[in-house]
Amino acid sequence: MAKLVEPDKILVRMPSLTAVRSFVAAAKHLSFTRAAEALCVTQAAISRQIRELETHLGVELFKRTGRTVELTEAGTILYDAAYLSFVNIAQAAERIQSNTSGKPALTICCSPAFSGLWLSRRLPDFFASNPDIDINVVTTGNYLQMEPGVHPDLFINKISDPREGYHSIPLFHDLIYPVCTPAFLQDNPAIATLEGMRNTVLLNLSPYGRAQVAEHVDWSVWFSFFNINLEKRSTSDKHLFNANDYNMLIQMVLNHQGVSLGWHHLVAPLVEEGLLVRPVEQEVIFREKCHFLTYLESRADNEILCRFRDWLLGCMNDERISMVSVGEERGE
Template identity: 35%
Template sequence: MARPLLPSITALTAFESAARHLSFSRAAAELHLTQGAVSRQIRQLEETLGLDLFERVNQRVFLTDAGATYLADVRGLIDGLAAATRRVMASAGGGGVLELAVLPTFATRWLMPRLPAFLAAHPGATVNFSVRLEPFSFADDRLDAAIHHGEATWPGAVCVHLCDEQVIPVASPSFRDDHSIGRADDLARVPLLHQATRPTAWRDWFEAAGVDAGAVFRGSRFDQFAMIAGAAVAGLGAALVPRFLIEEELRTGRLAVLFDRPLSSGTAYWYVFPEEKSGSALVRVFGEWLARESAPVA
């Protein structure tokens, strides 16, 4: 059956490029076409739609309101087609492809060192990574699953508990020695490093330790635990960091646990996937593997 009003991918690609650059000539250079070819594709698209997508003023082009609206949808379609193409190409191994949203520090410091074991146990499987710092719509982003920090609240999704977040006070050995840190109250007088999304962590830790710390909010703030760990290694201050994110630094002695007094943030890490993916074997086995790897050691 014929499909009416279905423009060619060539015309849509020409439109998207010209709209992004606001230039037919730059679109032509990007697509390795002549400017005339790009112009013809866009004119044919406009004729199919029955409206103008561009205003042409003094050899310059501008998107019409209809063109701007259409661009958002076309860009989503092209991105989706590109993603689908990458997935089918990656599936040549026969083990399936998992599109996973990750938190960057969790992925680089905890997941990556363990991932070879999963791939060895599931030959042919491919895991693709995209960074997402906040919850998102699986329908819009076309992702299969996500690593999420926070509460087990994600509409239309299954949340599998991985581990609770507990932070411990750490610093470089030289920082510890230079500041003569031997008791919990010694931390009340040294530079403190803060995670921007856990602004009260140091206050809560001092309260749990029974220390009247005074100005606990002083010191530098960082968006990611990876940056805090790097700053602590460099001797910029004491930090509160989850132990599982600094395994390498602790193993090599670049960081030292100052006091074995972990503080629970009251939040956790979760493996999240949309309910409609419950039947996917790769989504399921990856989540089961993550849960086993992150389970507390008995």
């Protein structure tokens, strides 16, 4: 005689996952229309699913005012829990799919600038030597508050130990100098001096919206090392442009729109190729600002992680930008 199984009260009381998925999409975008587009269904389907969910729970999840919606207190509570649950489910499914694909994968977390200007240039070399490894890259400007469910194998950042369970290896110090295109220098010969550079178009890295894990370096800070006050620019001088996206600043430099501060590990290849030049010889090395390769201690002996770690450290040494190499190169 078959043994009867007691009903699972949690599963029995669970609302429809389809309805919860529609709710999460609508709550994320605060729009039924955008939720429908995101899930490739009709707006009517989204509205119906959310009405059924509200009926099941006995509360309103949205305040509806005309064409706009906003979450109620109950809606906020459900969204916080449901979104995290969906993230965990999606990532678990991704890990399962990765394992069944036969190719191990590493998840690497770094800044958008490092991924765009450093990593993307060199990954083809890694893949050529390691065709059996897949790489997942997660970019962020805030390493202290990662998205729920994101657990990178490796960080490349300025925090020695971003969280418990990770170990860090120092990579290099910040070496910073101005860069522009040869054409911009030709059209603006005065920028061959620091005083002339102060009065040209300066493309400045702003701190807004970026994680403040180290003292921010902008034009004002950099000029102060040479006793030049940026505030003495007259109102007739050319503009000072601010952006918190370093990739954008470098693209503007490449488009001959001004002078930006160049982080050596990011712009050195562009200088070597002649796309950028250093209009002045002055530079600043911030000994207290160190970049780290940080990896999960639990995977310290993992073959795949070790292969990527050794490859990255080799790149640093080959390019003479490691902490030791920079100092030796400049006789310090």
